[in-house]
Amino acid sequence: MTVRAPAKVNLQLSVGPLRDDGYHDLVNVFHAVSLFDELTAVPADELAVTVETAPGSRVAVDGVPADDDNLAARAARLVAARLGVEPAVALRIRKAIPVAGGMAGGSADAAAALLACARLWDSPDDPRLSRDDLLELGADLGSDVPFALLGGTAIGVGRGERLTPALARGTFHWVFATADGGLSTPAVYAECDRLRAERGEEAPRPRVSEELMSALATGDAKALGVVLSNDLQAAALVLRPSLRRTLTAGHEAGAIGALVSGSGPTCAFLAENAEHAAELAAVLAGEGVAKSIVRAGGPVPGATVI
Numbered sequence: 045m046t047v048r049a050p051a052k053v054n055l056q057l058s059v060g061p062l063r064d065d066g067y068h069d070l071v072n073v074f075h076a077v078s079l080f081d082e083l084t085a086v087p088a089d090e091l092a093v094t095v096e097t098a099p100g101s102r103v104a105v106d107g108v109p110a111d112d113d114n115l116a117a118r119a120a121r122l123v124a125a126r127l128g129v130e131p132a133v134a135l136r137i138r139k140a141i142p143v144a145g146g147m148a149g150g151s152a153d154a155a156a157a158l159l160a161c162a163r164l165w166d167s168p169d170d171p172r173l174s175r176d177d178l179l180e181l182g183a184d185l186g187s188d189v190p191f192a193l194l195g196g197t198a199i200g201v202g203r204g205e206r207l208t209p210a211l212a213r214g215t216f217h218w219v220f221a222t223a224d225g226g227l228s229t230p231a232v233y234a235e236c237d238r239l240r241a242e243r244g245e246e247a248p249r250p251r252v253s254e255e256l257m258s259a260l261a262t263g264d265a266k267a268l269g270v271v272l273s274n275d276l277q278a279a280a281l282v283l284r285p286s287l288r289r290t291l292t293a294g295h296e297a298g299a300i301g302a303l304v305s306g307s308g309p310t311c312a313f314l315a316e317n318a319e320h321a322a323e324l325a326a327v328l329a330g331e332g333v334a335k336s337i338v339r340a341g342g343p344v345p346g347a348t349v350i
């Protein structure tokens with residue numbers, strides 16, 4: 045059973061106040077792009093995980109646990125527990141999504157494992173786990189996991205796990221600049237809180253951008269480019285100052301939108317069309333401001349059996 049699951053970029057990431065449970069209330073507009081991790085699940089004597097770099101990719105996988113800490117392993121155990129079976133499965137993960145890159149690669153693998161294990165162990169004729177059950181299990185694993193199941197473009201509220209699909213027309217063309225080394229998501233949220241406290245800023249109540257929804261609905265890339273926003277960007281730039289140069293290089297190379305993806309350090313650049321994306325990628329590759337330059341389009345579907 046092989047499932048592929050997409051990376052995401054956040055088109056709007058509005059961070060509200062810190063909640064008592066340690067999470068922040070968000071408006072998180074997710075957009076799934078055509079950069080995929082692939083997970084193969086094969087029945088085995090016991091749960092095992094292997095992690096490798098996908099063919100043709102330059103992703104470094106040394107930071108990814110190949111044991112029970114892997115989000116995919118945790119997903120397999122959850123599905124097994126819900127179905128009352130042993131988690132006897134070997135999970136082989138081929139990664140193309142940068143690790144700790146702000147593109148939700150771990151969440152993609154978790155979503156892939158939820159789907160693959162449900163397909164392996166649940167009854168095809170009378171399934172005990174519905175799509176909603178998988179979304180719920182996903183939310184237990186991480187705030188971004190439900191979106192990796194759903195895909196497309198969607199508005200996430202709460203900690204980002206409560207999703208409503210957003211209307212989006214056509215395909216948007218992206219260029220991603222990956223970085224050497226990741227950024228820790230909790231550290232970036234904490235830096236965002238620290239910066240706000242230092243400036244005496246109250247966290248605003250997050251609201252969906254109407255301009256963003258209208259740019260998506262009309263498929264207007266130029267309009268989308270100017271309304272992209274990420275409240276975590278300032279924090280990511282404090283923790284990784286070199287990203288400022290990367291973003292500037294993208295602007296100067298003609299990107300119609302540029303921002304840090306989620307908690308970073310991957311930077312996302314929006315192009316007008318496929319040709320423009322190819323040009324932008326070529327210019328950025330020559331600037332030496334990234335570990336690698338990757339092109340992708342969105343929206344694409346969530347975790348899918350292939």
Ligand SMILES: C[C@@](CO)(OP(=O)(O)O)[C@H](O)COP(=O)(O)OP(=O)(O)OC[C@H]1O[C@@H](n2ccc(N)nc2=O)[C@H](O)[C@@H]1O
Nearest residue numbers: 066067068146147148186187188203229230233306307308
């Ligand atoms: C920032 C975002 C944007 O989509 O993704 P990445 O850029 O890391 O991929 C997400 O909010 C990350 O979601 P995910 O990576 O699933 O985080 P979780 O495992 O749920 O939480 C990890 C930690 O991030 C912080 N966290 C996460 C979500 C949220 N709404 N508020 C938070 O403060 C908390 O410190 C939490 O302990």
Ligand SMILES: Nc1ncnc2c1ncn2[C@@H]1O[C@H](COP(=O)(O)OP(=O)(O)O)[C@@H](O)[C@H]1O
Nearest residue numbers: 108114115143144145146147148149150151153
């Ligand atoms: N299957 C997985 N793939 C990647 N990272 C994983 C996985 N399982 C657990 N992790 C841990 O989660 C951390 C963040 O993962 P990732 O989802 O790649 O980044 P981000 O949260 O920035 O999108 C990694 O540094 C790693 O320690």
